Every structure is written in C-alpha cells, then in structure tokens.
Amino acid sequence: MNKISKAVVSRLPRYYRYLDExxxxxIERISSKELSKRMxxxxxxxxxxxxxxxGFGQQGYGYNVQYLYEEIGKLLGLNVTxxxxxxxxxxxxxxIANYGNFRNRGFEITALFDKNPELIGKxxxxxxxxxxxxxxxxxxxxxxxxxxxxxxxxxxxxIAEKLVECGIKAFWNFAHTDLGxxxxxxxxxxxxxxxxxxxxxxxxxxxxxxNK
Amino acid sequence: MNKISKAVVSRLPRYYRYLDExxxxxIERISSKELSKRMxxxxxxxxxxxxxxxGFGQQGYGYNVQYLYEEIGKLLGLNVTxxxxxxxxxxxxxxIANYGNFRNRGFEITALFDKNPELIGKxxxxxxxxxxxxxxxxxxxxxxxxxxxxxxxxxxxxIAEKLVECGIKAFWNFAHTDLGxxxxxxxxxxxxxxxxxxxxxxxxxxxxxxNK
Numbered sequence: 001m002n003k004i005s006k007a008v009v010s011r012l013p014r015y016y017r018y019l020d021e022x023x024x025x026x027i028e029r030i031s032s033k034e035l036s037k038r039m040x041x042x043x044x045x046x047x048x049x050x051x052x053x054x055g056f057g058q059q060g061y062g063y064n065v066q067y068l069y070e071e072i073g074k075l076l077g078l079n080v081t082x083x084x085x086x087x088x089x090x091x092x093x094x095x096i097a098n099y100g101n102f103r104n105r106g107f108e109i110t111a112l113f114d115k116n117p118e119l120i121g122k123x124x125x126x127x128x129x130x131x132x133x134x135x136x137x138x139x140x141x142x143x144x145x146x147x148x149x150x151x152x153x154x155x156x157x158x159i160a161e162k163l164v165e166c167g168i169k170a171f172w173n174f175a176h177t178d179l180g181x182x183x184x185x186x187x188x189x190x191x192x193x194x195x196x197x198x199x200x201x202x203x204x205x206x207x208x209x210x211n212k
Numbered sequence: 213m214n215k216i217s218k219a220v221v222s223r224l225p226r227y228y229r230y231l232d233e234x235x236x237x238x239i240e241r242i243s244s245k246e247l248s249k250r251m252x253x254x255x256x257x258x259x260x261x262x263x264x265x266x267g268f269g270q271q272g273y274g275y276n277v278q279y280l281y282e283e284i285g286k287l288l289g290l291n292v293t294x295x296x297x298x299x300x301x302x303x304x305x306x307x308i309a310n311y312g313n314f315r316n317r318g319f320e321i322t323a324l325f326d327k328n329p330e331l332i333g334k335x336x337x338x339x340x341x342x343x344x345x346x347x348x349x350x351x352x353x354x355x356x357x358x359x360x361x362x363x364x365x366x367x368x369x370x371i372a373e374k375l376v377e378c379g380i381k382a383f384w385n386f387a388h389t390d391l392g393x394x395x396x397x398x399x400x401x402x403x404x405x406x407x408x409x410x411x412x413x414x415x416x417x418x419x420x421x422x423n424k
Contacts, residue, residue, distance in 0.1 A: 009410065009413055010410060012409070012413065013403070013405070013406035013409040013410065014403075014406065016409065017388070017403075017406070040390070075413065075416070076409045076412055076413050076416070077409075077412035077413055077415055077416030078409065078412060080416075082412055082415070090307065090310075091303045091304070091306040091307035091310060092303070092304070092307035094303045095302065095303035095304035095307055096404070098302075098303060099404065099405070101388065101405055102405065102408065105405065105409075107408065145415070146411065146412075146415075169415075169418075170411060170414075170415050172407070172408060172411055176229070176313065178251075178252070186411060186414045186415060186418065188407055188408070188410055188411035188414070190402070190404065190407050191225070191226075191229075192308070192311065192402065193225070193229075193311070193313055193314065193317065194225035194226065194229070195225075195384070195400055195402050196314065196319065196384060196400070197224070197225040197228065197288045197289075197290065197317075198221065198222060198225060198400055199358065199382060199384055199398060199400035200288055200289035200290060200294055200358075201221055201224065201287065201288050201289055202382075202398045202400070203289055203294070203357070203358075203381075203382050203398060204287070204288070204289030204292075206381075206398065
C-alpha cells in the first residue's frame, strides 16, 4: 500500500463514524452520491479518498457499508486492542475514562494516575486512580501502548520523557505544549484552547465582513 | 485583507502559543530562523504564513515578539471578550469550565447547564450549574455568544437547533456528531474519538512498516 496523505488519513475517522451510523440504521449499501449528501462533501472526493485503499466500491453498485466500515476500522488500527493509561485524573482525565465509546472500539483503559491524594483510590470507568509514583513500573509490567496526558504542560514534558525511557511509543497529548520527544515517538495532540481560538477567528472574520 | 487560507488559520493559534512562551521568557525579538527551530517548521513557511497579514517582520531584524503576539491575538479575536456557556456539566464540561487559560484569554464562562439534579446547583470555576430549562432564556438575556456542547449527540443536535432560534451563532461542539445547522452558523468541532483514531492509524502504519 502506498503512503496515504495526511489529509486523507485525517478524514478516515469521519468516514468511519458515518458508516457506523449507516450500519446502525441497517443500511447495507450506499452510493458515493448518497454518502456525499450525508457527509456534506463531494462524491468525487469520497471516490478519490477511498480509491487510496483499493476502492471498495463497484460502479453502479455502491459501497457495501459493513465491509467498508470494517476495512476502514482495520486501517485505523481498531481491529486490535490498545492498552491505554491516563496520566492526570482531573475532570478531563475522568471524562476520557468515562467515555464509553472508547471501550467499544478496542481501547482498554486500565488505570489513571495522579499525585493528588484526594483522587488516588477513586474508582472510575477506566479503573482505579493510582499514585503517580507507580506509573513507570505499571506501564512496563502491563504492556501499556498509549499514554493519555491530561495534565499541565510542565509535568507533562518531564513525565513523557520518563515514559519514553520506559518504552512508551505513543502519546495522546492534551497538555498545552508540543511534547519534545524524539521523532519516532507518535504524538497526537488535542489542544483545546487552539480549537477555541479557531472558533473566535471565524467569529471575528465574520463580524469584520459584516461591518464592511 | 485577503481571505486567509484555512491551513494558515489553523496554524495561527500555534504561533500565538509560541509567542506567548517567548514573551514569558522576556525575549523581545526573534528571527524566522530561530522561531522555525523552536516550532519545528521551516523558516520559509513562517515567513509565508505571516506575510498573509502584512509581514510584521523586517529583513535582518526579526519579529518583535510582543507586537506579533498582540497582532495575532487580534486576528484570533482575542482582543474582545467572548461570553460562553457550557451545556453538559459532566466531567468534560467541568474540565473546560476549570481551564484557567480560557479566562485569561478573554473568554468569560458565565454558567453551565445540565438536566442532572445531582449537578444542578454545583459551583464550578465557570459559575453555577443551572437547570437546562433556563438555558434558552439565559442566552437571550445575557448576550451569550458561544455555546460549548459537552453532551451526547442526540440531545446536542436538538439543543443546538433551539439555540440557533435564540440567536446563537457559534458552537464549540464536543458531541460525537456534525451538527446539522445552517451554513452561516459557526461550528468548531472537537471529536475526541477521531483524534484517538488518528493516533492508532499511525501506530498501525508504523507496525506494518516494521513488519515488512
């Protein structure tokens, strides 16, 4: 398989979500035209995107929803279980632990870690909150693959560096910083305040155009 | 000013974050070369991006950090106050309400809303949690500009439609759906599970290339 462009990859989870909805509505086949209406993108973009993976569709027949859903799921690595722990058991960490969909999609959250004595010992949907001093042994002993960082930026950087030494190769980073870790470590960022700024950019752009 | 491309806009918050860090380190000027090293992008991309806004820099002199920070802040609409309420006072809603940086950047979170009697009346950094039945009157009476939706997708869609009727024109949407609202309404999505899928895509891509 050729290297898929970043732009296409970034659209795959959205295809996956729409195909999941179609499945739940018991729709078995869908044409690129119908799918494009639902997703509010052009049919030709859909065909081009899915052609990256060999197509999946037949002319005049449309896509088999269940098959396409499963194939995109495999591409997204959702056909295997991913062990994840959460560092930072505040509201954001607990929100992620409690988010039921993650478990249904092959993510196994086994523990949360925090230094706050008021949180340590608390039960969450993602397991108990453990003292952060056990984090490094825990990830080594339990084959943890992904660490979600839901804590402020200063501790996040230090903890990430130590986790890399323990063999962690993938971070889901909510800290307000770009983790400085070596290039072969996978980091996916969720910068909430940057998302909010994109929103206010658009508000301000709209207001400026109305005032013209 | 010409219409700025989406790609450039999406990079502005990151410039803003780095410039804020430079300010805090009391750095007054920075060349595009130094900035590019810090941000791990090419100096030519930085120059091109900032040229969209008239440049800000002088050849051989570099950028004035404070000035550039303020100008990008204005572009991002951060020079005015934005009133926001949060619908859904679970862990995610509370995480956003408690996130101090938002307040420092001109976001005024005045209330949270929920239908859960156990949450109603609770004090948070974003104000009290109010009964959702007061939401529509509240946004009309208090000139609320942005509504953050941190609740499941079914109620999110219905509530968003009613809020649009009340005059809300901007949503920060965490619900696992693309809000079906008319095109002049601004929606900025944070789809957490899609971000996590991008991470597992990269893990699976890396594993496949190692197994070849």
